[in-house]
Amino acid sequence: MIDRPKVPIHHEFKKSYKVALRDAFFIWNEPKLNKMKETMKKDGYTNLEIEHELYFNVKMFTGCIERNIPSPKILYWRV
Numbered sequence: 810m811i812d813r814p815k816v817p818i819h820h821e822f823k824k825s826y827k828v829a830l831r832d833a834f835f836i837w838n839e840p841k842l843n844k845m846k847e848t849m850k851k852d853g854y855t856n857l858e859i860e861h862e863l864y865f866n867v868k869m870f871t872g873c874i875e876r877n878i879p880s881p882k883i884l885y886w887r888v
Contacts, residue, residue: 824864828864830888831867833884833888834878834884834887834888835876835877835878836876836877836878836879837870837876838875841873841875842870842874845870845873845874846859
């Protein structure tokens with residue numbers, strides 16, 4: 810069993826660490842992600858608001874766009 814790194818609850822970079830680790834393990838389907846971003850822009854979202862949604866409200870994206878885990882050869886360098 811692998812023990813995960815411990816991050817204190819109130820550490821100022823906890824969210825950044827978790828997002829970076831998530832993005833290292835999962836690769837978005839880029840064409841679908843770009844299509845969703847374009848749709849959000851048409852609905853009135855700015856680029857900054859879209860990036861904030863992707864950072865803080867990832868469930869909205871994961872419900873619409875599949876993510877893949879890369880092969881171990883690629884995953885090693887991403888993590």
